[in-house]
Amino acid sequence: MNLLFLGTSAGVPTKTRNVSGVALRESKGKGWYLIDCGEGTQHQVLHTKLSFHSLKAILITHVHGDHCYGLPGILASAGMGGRKAPLTIVAPAGIKAWLEATCEATQLCLPFTLEFIDSDELPSVEFESIAVTTFRLSHRAPSYAYGFTERKVDADLNIEKLTQKGIPRGPLWGQLKQGFDIEFAGEQLKSQDFLIFKNKPRKIMIAGDNDQPDLLMDACTGAQVLVHEATYTEEMAEKAGDVGHSYGKLVAAFAESVQLPNLVLTHFSPRYQLNSNATPSIEDIRKEAQSVYSGSLYLARDFSEYTLDKAGRFAELSGE
Amino acid sequence: MNLLFLGTSAGVPTKTRNVSGVALRESKGKGWYLIDCGEGTQHQVLHTKLSFHSLKAILITHVHGDHCYGLPGILASAGMGGRKAPLTIVAPAGIKAWLEATCEATQLCLPFTLEFIDSDELPSVEFESIAVTTFRLSHRAPSYAYGFTERKVDADLNIEKLTQKGIPRGPLWGQLKQGFDIEFAGEQLKSQDFLIFKNKPRKIMIAGDNDQPDLLMDACTGAQVLVHEATYTEEMAEKAGDVGHSYGKLVAAFAESVQLPNLVLTHFSPRYQLNSNATPSIEDIRKEAQSVYSGSLYLARDFSEYTLDKAGRFAELSGE
Numbered sequence: 001m002n003l004l005f006l007g008t009s010a011g012v013p014t015k016t017r018n019v020s021g022v023a024l025r026e027s028k029g030k031g032w033y034l035i036d037c038g039e040g041t042q043h044q045v046l047h048t049k050l051s052f053h054s055l056k057a058i059l060i061t062h063v064h065g066d067h068c069y070g071l072p073g074i075l076a077s078a079g080m081g082g083r084k085a086p087l088t089i090v091a092p093a094g095i096k097a098w099l100e101a102t103c104e105a106t107q108l109c110l111p112f113t114l115e116f117i118d119s120d121e122l123p124s125v126e127f128e129s130i131a132v133t134t135f136r137l138s139h140r141a142p143s144y145a146y147g148f149t150e151r152k153v154d155a156d157l158n159i160e161k162l163t164q165k166g167i168p169r170g171p172l173w174g175q176l177k178q179g180f181d182i183e184f185a186g187e188q189l190k191s192q193d194f195l196i197f198k199n200k201p202r203k204i205m206i207a208g209d210n211d212q213p214d215l216l217m218d219a220c221t222g223a224q225v226l227v228h229e230a231t232y233t234e235e236m237a238e239k240a241g242d243v244g245h246s247y248g249k250l251v252a253a254f255a256e257s258v259q260l261p262n263l264v265l266t267h268f269s270p271r272y273q274l275n276s277n278a279t280p281s282i283e284d285i286r287k288e289a290q291s292v293y294s295g296s297l298y299l300a301r302d303f304s305e306y307t308l309d310k311a312g313r314f315a316e317l318s319g320e
Numbered sequence: 321m322n323l324l325f326l327g328t329s330a331g332v333p334t335k336t337r338n339v340s341g342v343a344l345r346e347s348k349g350k351g352w353y354l355i356d357c358g359e360g361t362q363h364q365v366l367h368t369k370l371s372f373h374s375l376k377a378i379l380i381t382h383v384h385g386d387h388c389y390g391l392p393g394i395l396a397s398a399g400m401g402g403r404k405a406p407l408t409i410v411a412p413a414g415i416k417a418w419l420e421a422t423c424e425a426t427q428l429c430l431p432f433t434l435e436f437i438d439s440d441e442l443p444s445v446e447f448e449s450i451a452v453t454t455f456r457l458s459h460r461a462p463s464y465a466y467g468f469t470e471r472k473v474d475a476d477l478n479i480e481k482l483t484q485k486g487i488p489r490g491p492l493w494g495q496l497k498q499g500f501d502i503e504f505a506g507e508q509l510k511s512q513d514f515l516i517f518k519n520k521p522r523k524i525m526i527a528g529d530n531d532q533p534d535l536l537m538d539a540c541t542g543a544q545v546l547v548h549e550a551t552y553t554e555e556m557a558e559k560a561g562d563v564g565h566s567y568g569k570l571v572a573a574f575a576e577s578v579q580l581p582n583l584v585l586t587h588f589s590p591r592y593q594l595n596s597n598a599t600p601s602i603e604d605i606r607k608e609a610q611s612v613y614s615g616s617l618y619l620a621r622d623f624s625e626y627t628l629d630k631a632g633r634f635a636e637l638s639g640e
Binding site for chain 1: 331332333334335338358359360362363366367383384385386388389390392393396397400401414415417418421422425426427428460461
């Protein structure tokens with residue numbers, strides 16, 4: 001699995017950072033998922049190798065504009081680019097009504113079907129190689145985190161059990177290895193009972209705006225990576241008041257408490273600059289977070305790319 | 321008056337060109353008007369000196385997404401940037417309903433008032449230094465051209481007429497020179513009857529999508545500049561079929577027929593590249609247009625900037 005950040009600014013874009021959008025790519029093939037779609041996300045996609053034809057789903061964390069104003073344009077462009085396959089949209093209910101109003105008002109007739117799934121019902125959605133689960137967060141608008149768990153994990157056949165059961169070497173072994181349940185000697189046999197898994201399934205949590213990271217305690221079980229907003233430093237968060245956002249240290253302290261191995265912070269207020277000598281700088285958020293977290297900490301930039309390998313090792317890919 | 325192109329691509333953005341948006345700046349002060357607002361227009365504005373505080377009005381030519389999907393984001397950012405002054409939006413009626421639906425669905429509460437004016441009623445709108453008139457075009461959706469005419473033109477007093485009338489040199493002369501009508505010896509006297517205008521008022525026509533440039537014949541009277549779409553070359557326009565767009569030669573032939581001195585083409589299909597050696601290139605559109613037009617022809621690029629001086633001279637400013 002692979003993460004590619006398309007925007008890391010909160011609220012408004014800056015000259016160097018777009019508003020929210022993250023692409024999660026499947027480990028095999030070209031399939032990808034878009035989590036949030038701020039204005040200009042389609043422009044960012046133009047500078048990557050991502051294709052709208054292989055986009056499996058768009059998941060919106062909440063209805064605020066910096067997380068969804070790019071939706072009409074990205075759908076229109078996918079349509080003009082010839083996409084025909086239905087597209088799943090997992091989003092709070094308001095998004096469905098808004099997109100319908102948009103199509104109506106702007107004469108947008110998409111050549112593909114949108115299949116809406118309401119985040120407010122905390123759905124679990126299974127795609128071919130990834131299962132998505134939904135968790136509620138705390139923000140000014142209903143906000144959600146999405147967990148992406150690998151469905152098929154590399155496994156070896158348990159030869160001892162197969163032999164014990166008397167299943168003959170051949171096509172049935174192949175089916176079991178590929179994850180299919182079989183019928184043998186009048187009995188239903190489950191694939192997972194005859195496999196030895198090499199690794200735990202990969203799991204990445206991607207959270208929307210949220211001022212209570214603790215809400216993700218159960219959600220983070222088994223996750224190798226959490227992507228979470230860190231809009232401010234602690235001092236700035238206090239000045240900003242009750243706006244429903246987290247600061248770096250708060251998120252990092254939570255990640256430490258659940259022994260999460262990898263934390264990626266994003267959604268930095270536009271006042272924070274990339275330059276580490278600037279005031280304030282994104283480095284200020286890093287320092288605070290690092291002070292309370294012993295895992296691997298990453299602060300995303302636009303076009304930052306990370307990979308999570310089969311063994312659960314997470315790393316930033318070097319830029320082009 | 322000054323034109324700054326923020327996007328020159330039709331339908332979808334490319335790596336080097338955004339979708340439609342043009343800034344028209346007043347000759348004095350910082351006031352500006354935004355004509356069309358495709359997705360990412362606010363991102364383009366970040367790379368200019370334009371401020372959302374001095375934006376006088378947004379005028380939308382028609383409801384298609386590549387001309388209006390940047391509206392919610394630009395309004396939200398103007399609000400977050402502290403704008404308080406009301407903002408005039410001249411647009412087809414569908415835009416008002418769509419923006420209201422957007423504010424509702426995405427919890428967008430703007431700290432300034434939107435004053436909508438319905439283009440479908442072909443309004444004439446007077447701002448402090450510019451008057452805007454509206455003209456109907458031909459496209460798949462109701463589409464409009466907006467004419468921007470300078471309201472105050474430099475003038476000298478007609479001393480001979482003032483002396484003839486016996487008006488004493490002093491404050492009354494000053495009022496007449498500044499364009500105010502006066503009462504003198506029981507008679508209402510009109511400012512314009514005592515002025516000698518140095519130049520014709522400046523006038524720029526900016527048209528939306530349109531497949532019948534001839535419709536602008538009357539609108540172009542007195543205009544020094546027409547900005548018009550030229551989505552294709554003639555050959556490509558024939559292939560594209562009845563999609564409501566113009567090709568360069570069609571627009572240029574019209575401009576020639578009304579002896580328009582300056583024509584700026586824009587809104588090129590994304591397949592046309594900037595590189596003159598590419599196939600197809602925007603240069604192909606230029607060549608066709610140039611073959612039938614004897615005035616000054618310009619093909620806009622993103623961030624192309626043009627100035628129209630008091631004497632009606634139009635010129636491209638060299639890039640930074």
